[in-house]
Amino acid sequence: MTRLTRADLEALPSYVPGRNVADLARELGIAEAIKLASNEVPYGPLPGVPEAVAEAVAAAHRYPDMGVLALRDKLADRYGVAADRIVTGCGSVALAEILAKTTCLPGDEILYSWRSFEAYPIVTAGVGAASVRVPNTPGHGHDLRAMADAITERTRLAFVCNPNNPTGTAVRAADIDRFLDAVPSDVLVVLDEAYREFVTDAEVPDALTRYGDRPNVVVLRTLSKAWGLAGLRIGFLVAQPEVATAVRKVLTPFSTSLVAQAAAIAALDAGDEVRRRCALVVAERQRVTEGLRKLSVEVPDSQANFVWLPLGERSAEFGAACEGRGVIVRPFQPDGVRVTIGTPEENDAFLAAAEAALT
Ligand SMILES: Cc1ncc(COP(=O)(O)O)c(C=O)c1O
Structure with missing residues (x-):
């Protein structure tokens, strides 16, 4: 055949x-x-979400706001970053895919710890890139020194999952600082913080505040976990404006639905x-x-x-x-x-x- x-x-x-x-x-x-x-x-x-969803559905015959303006303003306010640095998507997993698309051509390399989030190999293969997996430490966490050593001239993207899915371990600020200092400036580092809201260790940094200004860092967050919107599919990333602009070029048009936008705005009021x-x-x-x-x-x-x-x-x-x-x-x-x-x-x-x- x-x-x-x-x-x-x-x-x-x-x-x-x-x-x-x-x-x-x-x-x-x-x-x-x-x-x-x-x-x-x-x-x-969260309280207010079912009502916001019901109300939004009344306009479901119309396309959503492709610029996601109201929600991006709300996120910008909450997280203290400029709205032009925020891109939303149909779950943060879709944004991970888009980041691979934004950075890689076939034959390039994407680096991540293993075992980690099971979508990383899938998004890597999706763009024809090669997975470079660095084994977790005996304590089940990222080995950031070994990850830095595994970077080659073909590496375009590195995922750091913090806390790590599925092991729950988290890397601390001193180790991430050292890793970021070692990464070449033309490799994009995605700090995937899907579980940030559950972190209690004071030495595990909030990447938005500690690393948000680094040109080659993207912070990935989701509203699926602590914010209770897994079924509505919405996540966001924060990047430097130039990176955010490139990401928007390959983003699936209208991929943050009207209902998801309304639900996220309501959820963010329930902090x-x-x-x-x-x-x-x-x-x-x-x-x-x-x-x-x-x-x-x-x-x-x-x-x-x-x-x-x-x-x-x-x-x-x-x-x-x-x-x-x-x-x-x-x-x-x-x-x-x-x-x-x-x-x-x-x-x-x-x-x-x-x-x-x-x-
Ligand atoms: C580390 C990590 N990143 C991203 C995601 C994707 O979440 P969503 O696509 O629901 O935003 C998950 C979901 O399990 C995850 O564990």
Whole structure:
């Protein structure tokens, strides 16, 4: 048969979404399953969001504002950056793709730590670039010295995922400072801070305030996690104006929907509630970590809304055992299992499933 699609995509692993709860509940014959597999916050949309969505839908027959002006102004205000440096997109994963498109031609290299966010290999292959993966440290974090050493003249983009998905570890300011000083000025460094709102370690920097002015740094944020808009697909990046302008040239037109723009504006007015929810997540993160350590699992300290169980070859089996008890987690065979922090009741159900699986 004539080849219609690129041969190299055959070897590319597909993005694996967390399993559907309704399917699992049906399969097990239980009323409800629990999903702790996609790093959402479990407390529903923020106050004001459902109303803003309902109102926006009335104009859904019209295209959205392609310039995303009202939302970019709101973000600019909140984060203290000029609006012309902000680009929004259909989730920060789409912006990661666009950044690859903005920087790379086939044969160029994209550098990242591994294991890290599973979309990085996909966006890299999407533009025909080569993935350069630097193994995580024995403590499951980024090895920024080794990453700096792995830069070649073909490197165009480096992702630093902080905190790292799926291990929850975070790199601190001194290490990032050193890394950024070592990176050539023509390599774009993307500091992916999807989980920034859950960080409690004072030495883990807010990249917007500490590195925002560096010409070759882009900060990537999402409204999917702490801000509760995963289903509406909205993220943003902050870059120097020249980089932002180049990004806009290859951005899919109208990719921040009218409803997502309205929802994000409403969500950003609920900052106090976000802080309250993040505090609940952080307290539960501590409790789940301690519960797992009592079961003799080595759990790295997490700065995100999930924990990492480095179970190696046993990861898939552990995931299946949890599913058998109605709790969907996210195994990354053969490295480990990522478990999102849910409500206290959900976390209790997970800890009970983990105990049954591990003892
Ligand atoms: C590190 C990291 N970056 C980006 C994203 C993408 O989030 P979204 O596309 O929902 O904004 C995720 C989602 O899981 C993530 O873990």
